[in-house]
Each structure stands twice: as structure tokens, then as C-alpha cells.
Amino acid sequence: xxxxVESGGGSVQAGGSLRLSCAAPGITxxxxxxxxxxxxxxxxxxxxxxxxxxxxxxxxxxxxxGRFTIFRDIAKNTLYLQMNGLKxxxxxxxxxxxxxxATTWWSLGYKxxxxxxxxxxxx
Numbered sequence: 751x752x753x754x755v756e757s758g759g760g761s762v763q764a765g766g767s768l769r770l771s772c773a774a775p776g777i778t779x780x781x782x783x784x785x786x787x788x789x790x791x792x793x794x795x796x797x798x799x800x801x802x803x804x805x806x807x808x809x810x811x812x813x814x815x816g817r818f819t820i821f822r823d824i825a826k827n828t829l830y831l832q833m834n835g836l837k838x839x840x841x842x843x844x845x846x847x848x849x850x851x852a853t854t855w856w857s858l859g860y861k862x863x864x865x866x867x868x869x870x871x872x873x
Contacts (some may be wrong), residue, residue: 753777754846759840759867767791772829772846772864783850784822785860787833788869795845797856798829805833809855811871814840837869 753776758769764857774780785800799820800809806819817835829846843866852859 753862754864755845755850756844756864759844760834761870761872764837764871764873767832767834768836768856768868768869769871770831770833770844770846772831772848774827774829774848774862777827777848777862780827780848782848782861784829784846784848785850785855786820786829787845787847787858788840789845789866790842793842795858798844799854800850801829806864811856821839833869836869838871838873841869841871 755773756770758771760768762768783800783802786798787795788798789795798811798814799818801820801822805822821830821833845866846864849861849862851861
């Protein structure tokens with residue numbers, strides 16, 4: 751059963767915006783942090799942003815602070831990533847992750863992962 755499904759990726763020019771969504775149809779209740787990660791070709795997967803269970807705490811990688819916003823709709827069990835001011839270096843496959851079981855949000859220690867959605871930013 752598919753547990754996390756990302757959508758909203760695409761191709762945009764530098765300076766443009768995209769909103770990624772992550773639905774969790776296969777998970778009844780998410781107990782821990784949710785996050786977005788990305789992985790560019792030839793690079794390691796890196797944490798982009800994370801949000802606490804209730805949505806009151808958010809965390810961002812320095813490279814996206816001020817440009818990206820993570821938020822969640824608890825009633826819809828859906829996570830979002832609003833990306834503004836996109837840069838070519840934001841080009842990557844973006845992954846949704848849920849239920850942090852590690853001690854740091856930027857680690858890969860999440861119980862659930864999606865299949866990814868591609869974001870391509872041209873200059």
C-alpha cells in the first residue's frame with residue numbers, strides 16, 4: 751500500500767514558484783515530524799524543511815530559508831512545501847518523509863518515504 755504520495759513538481763524558470771504536496775493515504779495517524787528532502791544527481795539526499803506534529807515548529811536548511819515554506823493540513827493528512835524564488839541549484843528530486851524516529855530532523859531517520867517528484871529550475 752502506497753503510504754506517501756508527492757505531487758506538484760515540474761519545470762520552471764529561475765525566480766518562479768512551485769507548491770509541492772504530500773498526501774498520506776496509507777497512514778492513519780502520523781505521530782512525528784514530517785519533512786521534505788531533495789536529492790540532485792550525484793549528490794546525497796539532504797533535508798530541506800521539517801515541521802512538528804502540530805505544525806507549530808518549522809525548520810529549514812540555510813539554503814532555502816526565506817524562500818521555502820513548509821506547512822501541513824492535519825485534517826487532510828497532507829504536507830506542503832511552497833517554493834518561491836526558485837534557483838537552478840534547487841533542481842532535484844524532492845521527497846516527502848513522515849514520522850521522524852531519529853533525533854535530528856535532517857537525518858534520514860523517518861519511518862515513511864514517498865517516491866519523489868522532480869523539480870527542474872532553468873536559468
